[in-house]
Amino acid sequence: MREVLDDLLGWWRGGDGAAALATVVRTSGGSPRPIGSAMAVGPDASAVGGISGGCVESAVYDLARETAADGRPRTGTFDANPDDVFAVSRPCGGRLDVFVERVNSTTFPELPLLAATVAERVPVSVVTCVGAPDELLGRHLLVTADGVVGGRIPGALRIALARRAGELLRTETSATVTVDGRDFFIASWAPSPRLVVLGSAHGAAALAELGRFMGRHVTVCDPRPLFATAKRFPGAHEVVVGWPDDYLRAEADAGRLGPRDAVCVLTHEARTAVPALLVALHLPLAYLGVMGSRRSQEQLRRDLLAEGADPAVLDRMAAPIGLDLGATDSAETAVSIGAELIAAVRGGSAQPLHTVRGAIHRTVPDGPVRTVTQPTPGIGRVISGRS
Secondary structure, eight states, X not given: OGGGHHHHHHHHHHTSSOEEEEEEEEEESOOSSOTTOEEEEOTTSOEEEOSSSSSSHHHHHHHHHHHHHHOOOEEEEEEOOTTOTTSOOOTTOSEEEEEEEEESTTTOTTHHHHHHHHHTTOOEEEEXXXXXXXXXXXXXXXXXXXXXXXXXXXXXXXXXXXXXXXXHHHTTOOEEEEETTEEEEEEEEOOOOEEEEEOOOTTHHHHHHHHHHTTOEEEEEESOTTTSOTTTOTTOSEEEESOHHHHHHHHHHTTOOOTTOEEEEOOOOHHHHHHHHHHHTTSOOSEEEEOSOHHHHHHHHHHHHHTTOXXXXXXXXXXXXXXXXXXXXXXXXXXXXXXHHHHHHXXXXXXXXXXXXXXXXXXXXXXXXXXXXXXXXXXXXXXXXOO
């Protein structure tokens, strides 16, 4: 749901009629999108998000319109059905179970609290009753590490669900579970993984835009106030004026950089790159890339070794940064970096699919890391630092 949260909240606050939310709560076989993928349909009949590769979107849209109109939650099941020419089938195979619910201030009163929790980058699990013979169908709980923070599921069931949701939240896993004879879909949302771009050189703005499109929380850091501005980096969530090594050290000490996050060094200057890398090489990052020519990379390694860097950790750097796509401009370079980042995080081969055997869509744990978020306009902050 996170990818459609902004639109849902706008419709919820607008009071112009009910919206509907369709969520994938179970999958089996091949599936281009994981559980938790969502489509929302507004009171104006517009649609955002998606729950498959496109093969069942129209049927889900119709279910959503029906649900918005009559308020009755329902589940649609879609699978490969080659024998029925009139059925909505999935040519890629597998099965999807899609839960559809009405969304307004009556059916989902917790929605503003959910949006605020996500905006504060607090991990949260959203529990939705997707199968029940009673009035609990469609009700929600919001659970953080501190326990239940909102919702209308009562009593012992509330306690049991909070415990189960807390377990899944710790592992960033989403699942449909059965408790007391009812089915609940628990979507665990960790804060979006980060992309920290160090340096405001040519190409950094395109990488910030792409990182945001990929669903990452993007920070650009550069010590020069003239270049580190919100206007130059509209794709960044925050632009920090400060020395990159100071920034990385402070973020690491505050626990805001971890194994889901990526750092890209685009400074082109040893005086900023070397101190930043001496910090970054000791962080548990998913990806660390450094821009520069092969000659400059050789010099960079010599500089790092001279500063006492462990030779064993230098191979952690993707240097030069990016895949060999033949990129010629900043946008194409950003794509080459983004592609290498995806391959590093997902364990991909970075080879053309037509040369690789096996499943196209890999089986990965479902959760918020796999969900692309809608961009939110504006910059989080501009911070002044050392001159």
